[in-house]
Amino acid sequence: LQPGWRGLEGKDPFGLERRIQNEGEWMALVKPGQNGLYSVVASLAWWGMSVDRNSKAWEEWMMAMRDIIWVLECVTRRS
Template sequence: RAWLPRPPRGRYRPEDPSLAVYERDWWKWWATLQPQWRVESPGRSNRFLRETYPALSPDNWNPLRVPGQNGMLSVVAALYWWGLKNSAVGEREDKESWSEAVADVKWMV
């Protein structure tokens, strides 16, 4: 989890793992944040179906209701860094995975 250590404020840049490692780790991390009602996509580890939302009970969203730097801000920052690296060195498949991650986060928000 290169994007979660406690750096000096405003000066942190994540370690520079390979794009494949960053992508794999991001999806694993994102999977840990998902509510229990999310259904994993068959044959695609750490990927989830985007079909229907559950009833709008606050309990259904608790895993993602984390304020501050350890909440959605970290998710967006991690996607930003991944996107920067993708634009510099990514192949088509890498960009598709990033686009899928952005779409999944957008769907959950």
């Protein structure tokens, strides 16, 4: 589910690039079913339930949450 244009050399803490893409590039992420974005959201929920809110792991989880929210906003704007 990671599009090639996001790379791993961006400016955010995960090394992912955040730039607005055209519709075709976002629509590649519209994957229904258990192997699509639903799995990403479910995994983030489980991760969030397992970490201590006063830990570095919580900060990392929050960064991941902000990233998936950004992705979902971009996808829904384009669909």
